[in-house]
Amino acid sequence: MKNLFNTIIIMAVLYSCGETVKKVEDRAENATEINPESKEKTVAKTADNSTYLCKINGEEWGYTSADGLVSRNSSTNVRTATITFIKKLAKGSESVQLEYDVDANTLTRVLAELKRPDMEGNLFTNFYNQSADRLDRNPKASMSGSITLSEDQRVAAGNALFTVQNDFEKDKLGNASDLLITISDLNFSGVPYSDTDDLKKLFKK
DSSP states (O other), rough: HHHHHHHHHHHHHHHHHHHHHHHHHHHHHHHHHHHHHHHHHHHHOOOTEEEEEEETEEEEEEESSSOOOOOOOOOOOOOEEEEEEEEEEESEEEEEEEEETTTTTTTEEEEEEEOOOTTTTEEEEEEEEEGGGGGGGGGOOOEEEEEEEEETTTEEEEEEEEEEOOOOTTTBBBBGSSSSSEEEEEEEEEEEEHHHHHHHHHHHH
16 A cells, blocks of 8 residues: 555656646747747847838938828829838937839839938928939939738838938038938838728728
């Protein structure tokens, strides 16, 4: 009887140890699976904890929110996708907006609202606006880009590269280098968008 009791105790201990080892192994496997995702999210963040989008004159720029709108011109029937990235700041905000011709899959207009220092070093909003059909007016300006729309999931992915000049606040800028901005390495994906065609379908019902 004593031997049977001892045997039961030993088996219980071994079983408990086995479960403990299994739990440790499971935790190690889970940690291995989670770490790459965490690393990817960390890489995608800029120094100010915004989501990395592009480089502006070589400096990283990120956004805190993004959305899109796809509309159709009633006269030309051309579909335009407008993607807007907003970066919330301690005071005010900055933004980068892109317009694409969906059918031609080309970048047609860009608008950037960025905080830049004035003559006294105080930050103020600067507007950088350029349309593809007016590039001939500014030989320094250029733009290119493409977009892909996932019609089922209603998310957009795309890229852009452009150089735009500030024609509005150029006399107030404190740094001459801020007169012309080049936005490079701009890639995005998974940006949700709404389509005005959906609203038209609802009204027809």
